[in-house]
Amino acid sequence: MITDRIQTDLLIVGAGPAGATTSLFLAKMGIPHTIVDAAAFPRDKVCGDGLDLKVFRVLQHLDPNITASEVFDHQEFLQSWGARIITPNGRVTDFVQPEPPEGAPLRSVLWTSKRLHFDQFLIKKLDRRFANFLPETKVEKIERDGKRWRVQARKSDGTMLEIDTPLLIGADGDHSVVLRSIGGRSIERRHYAGTLRQYWKGVSGLHPKNLIEVYLPKGLPLSYFYIFPLPNGEANVGYGMVSELIAKYKYNLRDLFKKILTEDPNMAPRFRDAQPLEEPIGWGIPLASRRRKNFGDGYLLTGDAASLVCPTSGEGIGTGMVSGYIAAHFAQKALNNKQFDAEVFKNYDREVYRRLEGEIRVFQNLMRFQPWRMYDWGLNLIAPQPYLQRAFKNLHSGWLETAFEKKIEVNLD
Numbered sequence: 001m002i003t004d005r006i007q008t009d010l011l012i013v014g015a016g017p018a019g020a021t022t023s024l025f026l027a028k029m030g031i032p033h034t035i036v037d038a039a040a041f042p043r044d045k046v047c048g049d050g051l052d053l054k055v056f057r058v059l060q061h062l063d064p065n066i067t068a069s070e071v072f073d074h075q076e077f078l079q080s081w082g083a084r085i086i087t088p089n090g091r092v093t094d095f096v097q098p099e100p101p102e103g104a105p106l107r108s109v110l111w112t113s114k115r116l117h118f119d120q121f122l123i124k125k126l127d128r129r130f131a132n133f134l135p136e137t138k139v140e141k142i143e144r145d146g147k148r149w150r151v152q153a154r155k156s157d158g159t160m161l162e163i164d165t166p167l168l169i170g171a172d173g174d175h176s177v178v179l180r181s182i183g184g185r186s187i188e189r190r191h192y193a194g195t196l197r198q199y200w201k202g203v204s205g206l207h208p209k210n211l212i213e214v215y216l217p218k219g220l221p222l223s224y225f226y227i228f229p230l231p232n233g234e235a236n237v238g239y240g241m242v243s244e245l246i247a248k249y250k251y252n253l254r255d256l257f258k259k260i261l262t263e264d265p266n267m268a269p270r271f272r273d274a275q276p277l278e279e280p281i282g283w284g285i286p287l288a289s290r291r292r293k294n295f296g297d298g299y300l301l302t303g304d305a306a307s308l309v310c311p312t313s314g315e316g317i318g319t320g321m322v323s324g325y326i327a328a329h330f331a332q333k334a335l336n337n338k339q340f341d342a343e344v345f346k347n348y349d350r351e352v353y354r355r356l357e358g359e360i361r362v363f364q365n366l367m368r369f370q371p372w373r374m375y376d377w378g379l380n381l382i383a384p385q386p387y388l389q390r391a392f393k394n395l396h397s398g399w400l401e402t403a404f405e406k407k408i409e410v411n412l413d
């Protein structure tokens with residue numbers, strides 16, 4: 001039975017990075033809205049906990065004066081100075097970011113922070129003057145009522161809240177109830193990855209510069225096992241593979257993960273004296289490798305609900321935040337014009353996908369690289385090549401020079 005009713009100009013479902021970012025920018029624009037989340041915060045989210053430069057760039061759009069150290073120099077965040085790739089034959093290639101000159105402010109393009117902490121960091125920033133934030137409020141049913149949405153949500157005490165709104169933003173992650181309600185989409189295994197995460201303490205051989213490590217396991221098709229160092233000597237360890245390959249070879253991801261941890265000659269020795277802090281937890285990654293329609297009459301989808309995870313890196317926090325930033329701009333336009341039909345959002349997908357094109361191309365090329373037995377050979381050969389090292393250095397210095405100032409332009413027309 002409905003015990004409570006509210007009306008709002010805009011409802012965001014989900015307060016992860018995509019939803020929280022949408023709310024932060026709506027508040028900056030002075031737009032009152034409601035944001036609900038099923039969870040009680042702080043809450044965990046299965047993730048690799050790697051934060052790239054996009055995260056900082058979005059935050060800088062919120063506050064141009066914010067510095068990287070204000071955001072990341074906290075005990076819950078760890079700076080990483082690059083990446084280590086370990087090929088199937090065990091060859092280690094380090095891509096270390098060049099040291100900044102003496103006295104220059106420390107800048108890194110990679111950080112790690114448990115989602116428990118990072119998402120809470122965003123939640124604390126929500127501006128309650130404009131954001132009516134309702135945690136522990138789980139959306140269960142969404143119906144179209146003329147040109148409005150009638151949304152039913154269960155509160156932690158079991159009572160039901162009904163929310164009436166003309167504009168809905170789905171930011172509720174991989175199992176999005178908003179996506180289901182507007183017709184959903186079936187999982188396309190080529191564009192979806194199965195993953196596991198397990199926190200560990202005491203993993204040996206971590207690089208002193210906290211490089212994030214990606215291992216391409218021997219004898220397995222394209223998949224990646226990762227070790228991302230965290231503060232306090234902990235590490236986020238995980239494994240992911242495109243679902244199409246899991247299905248094709250009838251793999252059990254948990255068994256593969258366990259085997260790598262206990263038997264793989266390149267990895268097992270590093271875990272022998274380490275302690276797992278939890279059981280492996282599974283979660284899906286909806287990849288952006290296929291373009292989808294993420295808007296319609298009265299709604300926009302953001303983040304994982306819109307399947308926006310970078311298909312090669314598995315990075316979805318930054319892309320989720322960028323999509324939230326873009327969605328806030330389209331929502332502002334809709335509210336200003338009091339027009340909520342699909343026409344007003346028709347350029348949303350263009351704005352989102354044009355930032356992902358490079359990532360999508362790389363993924364498509366990798367997937368074309370079948371049969372997978374070629375991977376071991378190809379990766380062993382390619383990863384240590386000096387030109388890759390140079391490309392990495394150039395990429396990083398390019399990012400460092402421009403990314404801190406670069407504006408995320410949103411073209412609504």
Ligand SMILES: Cc1cc2nc3c(=O)[nH]c(=O)nc-3n(C[C@H](O)[C@H](O)[C@H](O)COP(=O)(O)OP(=O)(O)OC[C@H]3O[C@@H](n4cnc5c(N)ncnc54)[C@H](O)[C@@H]3O)c2cc1C
Binds near residue numbers: 195302303
């Ligand atoms: C193993 C693994 C490793 C990854 N590693 C990285 C990485 O290192 N770096 C990176 O950038 N990305 C990584 N990702 C991807 C990243 O975790 C996601 O892309 C990111 O969390 C997307 O953010 P989001 O806000 O769209 O969704 P989420 O973070 O999933 O947030 C969705 C929110 O919606 C709420 N919600 C859900 N249903 C309802 C409902 N019915 N009613 C109300 N609220 C609801 C949830 O409680 C949640 O708070 C990884 C993912 C996995 C699985």
